[in-house]
Structure formats: structure tokens, C-alpha cells
Amino acid sequence: MSVRAGGTCWCIMDAASSTLTSTGLPFARRADAGSVRLGGRDVAGLMLVGDMYGAPYDLLAGFLDVAPARLRGIVARWRRPGYAHTARLGPGPAWCWLTRSGLAVTGQHYAPARPALGRLAHVRAVLAVRLSLEDSRAFRDGRAWWRSERRIRAAGGGKVGGGHVPDAEVSWPEMAGSAYAGECWAIEAELTPKPLARTATIMSALLARTADHQPAAPPGPGPRYHRVVYLASPTARSIVDRAAAAQPAALRSRLVVRDLPEGALL
Numbered sequence: 001m002s003v004r005a006g007g008t009c010w011c012i013m014d015a016a017s018s019t020l021t022s023t024g025l026p027f028a029r030r031a032d033a034g035s036v037r038l039g040g041r042d043v044a045g046l047m048l049v050g051d052m053y054g055a056p057y058d059l060l061a062g063f064l065d066v067a068p069a070r071l072r073g074i075v076a077r078w079r080r081p082g083y084a085h086t087a088r089l090g091p092g093p094a095w096c097w098l099t100r101s102g103l104a105v106t107g108q109h110y111a112p113a114r115p116a117l118g119r120l121a122h123v124r125a126v127l128a129v130r131l132s133l134e135d136s137r138a139f140r141d142g143r144a145w146w147r148s149e150r151r152i153r154a155a156g157g158g159k160v161g162g163g164h165v166p167d168a169e170v171s172w173p174e175m176a177g178s179a180y181a182g183e184c185w186a187i188e189a190e191l192t193p194k195p196l197a198r199t200a201t202i203m204s205a206l207l208a209r210t211a212d213h214q215p216a217a218p219p220g221p222g223p224r225y226h227r228v229v230y231l232a233s234p235t236a237r238s239i240v241d242r243a244a245a246a247q248p249a250a251l252r253s254r255l256v257v258r259d260l261p262e263g264a265l266l
Contacts, residue, residue: 041064048060049084052123052150054115055097056093060075060096062263075096083099083102085098087114089115089117091266129167129187129260130168131263132263138180141178146170156213156214170185171185183226183227186209186227187229187231188206188228188230190237193239194239196239196243199243200246203230204251207225209223209224227254229257230244
């Protein structure tokens with residue numbers, strides 16, 4: 001095998017008993033030989049995939065800023081040591097999700113599981129929302145932090161207190177000049193229209209919530225969510241708008257309704 005380094009082509013031959021360079025001199029085998037060396041792009045991708053239950057190839061390629069062919073090579077490198085599984089789970093592109101080893105190497109304390117078929121569209125939509133928001137200047141400049149539903153549930157050992165768990169929370173640190181300093185947002189991606197009463201009830205509960213979602217979390221001095229942000233598909237938008245309009249004016253002022261971003265839908 002030829003490896004080019006520093007403009008020089010070195011011919012490397014691996015034998016059962018020794019490893020030789022082009023000079024014929026043996027060199028010591030690295031202690032980490034055979035293991036996968038993860039770069040910053042690998043770490044970022046693995047962390048995202050684990051945090052979001054999984055990711056479809058097209059959105060993952062966009063996040064890593066690589067072409068589809070390059071992504072296939074990256075996820076193949078993740079598969080070799082058993083960090084990830086990949087498969088075509090439904091319509092559209094293939095998916096990638098982390099194994100127990102992948103979650104362990106990234107320090108994510110989630111139960112390993114293949115993304116459920118019935119949730120693929122929803123997971124995709126929430127991931128598209130996350131990528132769109134994280135790509136915004138406000139998010140970057142404000143150093144905001146996305147707390148996924150999976151992370152919210154894991155914080156309580158898989159148990160949550162009463163009430164609806166949002167698809168994510170976005171926390172904005174106290175920073176001078178930030179338009180949202182100190183705020184916490186609830187994020188909801190609405191793909192299919194729920195009954196109007198059900199949607200309005202979920203909105204009201206999120207707007208009125210004062211505590212974190214762990215069973216023993218104490219209530220805070222005021223509302224947990226400064227804003228409840230709904231991102232809706234074309235088919236769900238009218239129901240979401242009507243549910244928002246049904247809220248009391250004091251609560252409605254903390255509601256934001258927008259369309260789902262590009263890439264959220266197949």
C-alpha cells in the first residue's frame with residue numbers, strides 16, 4: 001500500500017511477523033493500531049446522531065458539510081468498530097444511528113435503539129429544525145444550546161413528570177447584547193394536525209409549566225418557557241394557528257408559530 005506524506009510516497013508492507021518501510025527497516029507497531037481515530041467532524045456527527053435518535057443521510061451530510069459520497073465513507077468508518085448501524089428504514093435516504101458502543105464512546109447515556117419506523121418523519125422534522133436554528137446567526141452569536149427530547153428524558157432516568165415533553169428546549173445564556181439572554185424556549189415540530197382541543201391543551205400546558213421535566217423537579221418562580229415555538233407543516237399549520245389564537249392574550253404573546261424549514265419533509 002502507498003501512503004503519501006509530506007510529498008514523499010512511502011511503500012508500506014504489512015507481514016504477519018513484522019512491518020517494513022521502503023527502506024526495509026522494521027518500525028514499532030502503534031499502540032492504537034487497528035482502532036478508529038476520530039477527528040472533530042466524526043465526533044460532531046456521532047454526537048448529533050446519538051442525541052437525535054438517528055439521522056437520515058441527507059441531513060447528516062448537510063450538517064457535516066460533505067457530499068453524499070463522502071458521507072458514505074464517513075459512516076462506513078463509524079460502522080467498522082461497531083459505533084453505528086446504517087440501513088434504509090423507509091422512504092427516502094438511508095439512516096444512521098448509534099450502537100451501545102457508539103453511545104459509550106461519545107459519553108451519551110441513552111439506551112441504544114433503532115429509530116422507530118412510525119417516528120422517522122418526526123425525527124427528521126425535528127432534526128431539520130435543529131440544523132436550521134443552529135445555522136442562524138442569532139443562535140451562534142448567542143451561544144444557545146439545544147437540549148433534545150432524548151436528553152430531557154434521559155435526565156430523569158427515562159422517567160418524566162406530568163405534562164407534555166417538548167421536542168426540544170433551547171437555552172440562551174446570559175450574554176450582553178443577546179436578544180434572548182437568559183431565555184428558555186420549548187420547540188415543537190408539528191407534522192400532522194392533531195385535534196384542535198388537543199393542540200390547544202398542549203400549548204397551554206407548555207406555556208404554564210414552571211418546573212423541569214424530571215419527576216422530582218421543583219417548580220420555578222415563573223414560567224419555564226419564555227417562548228413556545230411551533231414549526232408546522234402546511235397540513236398542520238391551520239390547526240396550530242387556531243390553537244394559538246384560542247390562548248388567552250397573556251399567554252399568546254409568548255407563542256411563536258412558523259413553517260417548518262426546508263428539508264423537514266421528504
